[in-house]
Amino acid sequence: MTESLALYIERVIEFSPRLFDSLWETGIMLFFAMIAAILLGIPVGTLLYLTADSRPMANRFVNRLINILVNIIRSFPFLLLVVAMQPFVRQVYGRATGDPIAASFPMVVIAIALYARFVEQSLMEVPKGIIETAQSMGATNWQLVWKFLFVEARSSLVIGFTTAVISFVSYSTIMGVVGGGGIGDFAIRFGYQRYETDIMYTAIVLIIILVEVFQWLGLKLAKKLDKR
Amino acid sequence: MIRLQNIEKTFYGKETNLLALNQISLNVEKGEAFGIIGESGAGKSTLLRMINALEKPDSGMVMVDNVRLTELNRKELRLQQKQIGMVFQQFNLLNNKTVAENVRLPLTLHDYPNCLTVDDVLEFVGLEDKKFSYPGELSGGQKQRVGIARALITRPKLLLCDEPTSALDQNTTEEIVEVLRKAHEEFKMTSVVVTHELPVIKSLCKRAALMEAGEIKDIITIKQSDKSIIQKPYLERAIEVLAHD
Ligand SMILES: Nc1ncnc2c1ncn2[C@@H]1O[C@H](COP(=O)(O)OP(=O)(O)O)[C@@H](O)[C@H]1O
Ligand SMILES: [Mg+2]
Numbered sequence: 001m002t003e004s005l006a007l008y009i010e011r012v013i014e015f016s017p018r019l020f021d022s023l024w025e026t027g028i029m030l031f032f033a034m035i036a037a038i039l040l041g042i043p044v045g046t047l048l049y050l051t052a053d054s055r056p057m058a059n060r061f062v063n064r065l066i067n068i069l070v071n072i073i074r075s076f077p078f079l080l081l082v083v084a085m086q087p088f089v090r091q092v093y094g095r096a097t098g099d100p101i102a103a104s105f106p107m108v109v110i111a112i113a114l115y116a117r118f119v120e121q122s123l124m125e126v127p128k129g130i131i132e133t134a135q136s137m138g139a140t141n142w143q144l145v146w147k148f149l150f151v152e153a154r155s156s157l158v159i160g161f162t163t164a165v166i167s168f169v170s171y172s173t174i175m176g177v178v179g180g181g182g183i184g185d186f187a188i189r190f191g192y193q194r195y196e197t198d199i200m201y202t203a204i205v206l207i208i209i210l211v212e213v214f215q216w217l218g219l220k221l222a223k224k225l226d227k228r
Numbered sequence: 229m230i231r232l233q234n235i236e237k238t239f240y241g242k243e244t245n246l247l248a249l250n251q252i253s254l255n256v257e258k259g260e261a262f263g264i265i266g267e268s269g270a271g272k273s274t275l276l277r278m279i280n281a282l283e284k285p286d287s288g289m290v291m292v293d294n295v296r297l298t299e300l301n302r303k304e305l306r307l308q309q310k311q312i313g314m315v316f317q318q319f320n321l322l323n324n325k326t327v328a329e330n331v332r333l334p335l336t337l338h339d340y341p342n343c344l345t346v347d348d349v350l351e352f353v354g355l356e357d358k359k360f361s362y363p364g365e366l367s368g369g370q371k372q373r374v375g376i377a378r379a380l381i382t383r384p385k386l387l388l389c390d391e392p393t394s395a396l397d398q399n400t401t402e403e404i405v406e407v408l409r410k411a412h413e414e415f416k417m418t419s420v421v422v423t424h425e426l427p428v429i430k431s432l433c434k435r436a437a438l439m440e441a442g443e444i445k446d447i448i449t450i451k452q453s454d455k456s457i458i459q460k461p462y463l464e465r466a467i468e469v470l471a472h473d
Contacts, residue, residue, distance in 0.1 A: 129320040136280055136388075137334050138309030147336065151324050227362040228323040 008198055015190070015199050022186035023206065025100035026172050029182055032104035033168040037115035037161065044070070044112060045119025046145055056131065056141050066116075073113035078174050082106045086178075103172075103180030110171055111164065118160030122153040155226035162218025166211050173207070183207055229386065229418040230256040230279055235288035237274060248274045249285070250442040256420060261412050263429035263436030263450070264422045270439040272422040276390050279420065280312045281305045293385060310338045313379030313417075315408075317391035319371040321363040321378075328359045331377045340382045349377040352414070353407055369400035376407055380415065387411070387419040393428055399462050405431050 012019075044066060050056055051063040073081070086096040089105045096102055126149055134144040150157070173184025183203055191200025235252040238245050248271045256262045264272045277283035278290050281297045290297040295308060321330050328346050335343055350356050353373040363371055372392060379387060392408065393401040405428055412419050412432070421432050429436050430450060438446045 127318070127320070129316060129318050130322070132282065133314070133316065133320040135282055136309060136312070136314040137337055138306035139337050140306065143337055147333065148322065151322055154324060225324070227325075228364050 011196075011198060012202055015196075015202075018190075019186060019199075019203060019206075022181065022183045022203070025103075025181035025185070026169070026183045028100040029104050029107050029172045029175065029180075030165065030168055032101075033107040033111035033172075034161075034165060036108040037111040037164055037168075041112045041115030041164075042119050042157075045116035046123065046149075048116060048120040049123040049149075050141065050145075056135070056144060070113045070116055073109060074117065078106070078110060078171050079177060081110065082174065082178055082180075085109070097179045098181070100181045103175040103178075103182065107168065107171060107175070111168060114167060115161065115164045118164055119157060122156035122160050123149055125156055126152045155222040158218055158222040158225060162214055162222075165214050165218075169207060169211055169214075229258040229260070229293060230254070230262075230420070231289070231291040232275075232278065233289040233291075235275075235278060235285045235290065237271075237278070237283065237285050248442050249278075252288070252442075252444055254437060254444065254447075256418060258418055259416055260418055260435065261433045262418075262420045263433035264420065264439060265424060265426065265429050265436055266439030267424060271442040272424075272439055273390055275439070276388050276420060276422045279386070279388060280309050280314060307338075310334075310340075310382070311384055312386045312388060313382060313384035315372070315375050315379050315387070315389040315392045317394050319363070319368075319375045319395075321371055321374055323363050326360050326362055327355060327366070327374050330363065330374055331381055333378060334382050342383050344381050344383060346381065349381045352380065352411070353377045367400070368396050369403055372396065372400075372404050373407060376404070376411065380411055383415060383417075385417055387417050389419065389421045389423075391423050392421065393425060394423065397462075398465070401425070401428065408432055 047057075048063065048066050048070070051059040051066070053060075053063075076084075085106050089102055090096040093102050093105070130148050130152055131144065134148045139147065172182050173187070175182050176184030176186070176188045179185060183206070187200050187203045190196040191203070232252055232254040235249050236247070237249040238247050252275060264275060266272050274283055278285060279292060281290070281300075285298065288298075292308065292312075297305065297308060300308065322333070325333070327350070331346050331349060334340070344352075346359070347356070350359055353376055355370060355373050355377065358366060358370060358374075363374065366374065372395075376392075389408065393404050396404060408419070408421070409432055411417075419432075421429065423429060430452075433450055435447060435449055437444045438448065
């Protein structure tokens with residue numbers, strides 16, 4: 001027992017540089033996905049909300065267009081999205097696989113679409129009376145969004161973000177299939193192709209811990225922000 | 229102060245269209261406290277919303293303080309709305325902001341050279357001690373006081389109240405009526421109060437329009453009863469109502 005434990009620890013230490021490299025690569029992918037979700041997912045989701053029927057910026061055409069785009073991206077099997085984007089990524093970035101920045105392109109696309117939908121849903125939870133109040137005060141749409149909607153939706157926005165990031169972890173592992181690096185790539189290479197089962201499970205446990213930490217942080221922040 | 233002429237408004241639904249306002253004409257004088265009463269669905273809220281341009285008439289003219297709202301662009305409309313305070317049935321406070329932040333909110337949207345201070349209005353509505361509380365920690369009556377303070381801080385020339393007491397119990401209703409009456413006395417703004425509760429109109433307004441099915445049936449001058457409303461505690465009133473016939 002102690003012997004096999006010692007053996008296991010030895011192997012983990014042996015693989016740890018590659019394991020940490022993989023974690024680092026996953027971190028890069030998550031980083032780009034999170035930045036995209038915040039910088040673009042929030043505006044797109046807000047636009048989705050504002051342009052719907054009987055909302056302050058009601059616009060059938062824009063609303064339909066964004067809706068269709070978001071739906072297509074979200075319903076596209078992610079692996080196929082990755083494959084479909086390869087020519088584009090190669091054009092823009094020079095290479096399409098084998099490095100976490102190249103792998104981040106499809107991550108960014110799914111991150112925007114996924115979080116935009118969550119943002120729209122969070123805003124829909126804000127009571128209609130709040131919009132009416134903002135308008136009765138002569139607020140601009142910009143003020144309505146920043147001083148009313150985001151204030152009331154903030155803890156829901158954080159919870160949505162947490163859920164989205166956890167999905168990003170999952171999406172990031174698919175990049176391993178096309179050799180995109182990251183913890184998924186690691187698990188496939190050592191666990192699937194070389195039957196280093198113990199190392200693979202170690203990687204999986206690390207991912208689970210990562211997800212739990214995100215979950216815990218997100219809920220804690222959301223609670224702190226919620227004064228209702 | 230307010231002139232409405234031949235206002236019509238139809239809401240177009242999937243199956244039926246609803247004529248919510250039918251040939252409404254109305255004048256409210258400067259400084260007047262005007263009431264609009266009628267049963268639920270009569271069109272009172274829609275009419276009130278015309279006055280601060282939250283709703284556009286299909287035809288007719290809305291004039292507030294000698295400005296024709298129906299001819300303004302969106303920016304000009306916002307400048308009109310800025311001078312009109314509004315109090316809501318459901319209070320519509322931001323639950324994630326403190327009482328002070330809620331009350332200050334209108335001042336963060338526009339410049340108000342003659343506004344009051346947060347402390348002044350909170351004192352006026354009797355909530356000095358709740359300045360740093362969140363709405364979730366307040367009773368219904370206290371929330372409505374915050375709503376009123378938020379409307380008063382800009383010193384509006386016009387105050388619109390849509391069912392200001394309809395979410396409150398009877399004693400709290402009387403408290404809020406008292407605050408609104410005091411506000412009208414102190415700040416001398418024109419006010420329009422919409423409600424289905426007759427005693428509220430009776431103690432707040434001098435004139436009232438009676439609405440039914442989108443039409444104004446009558447405009448009456450209200451006779452104030454001599455006995456001013458005495459605020460009786462709930463239990464006392466309960467005994468009065470239950471034990472006597
Ligand atoms: N935005 C809207 N869309 C469709 N119908 C509406 C809308 N607003 C109000 N109505 C309808 O117009 C009528 C009058 O409504 P409202 O002015 O709110 O009445 P009140 O305030 O007197 O209860 C009601 O039948 C209501 O259902
Ligand atoms: Mg109403």
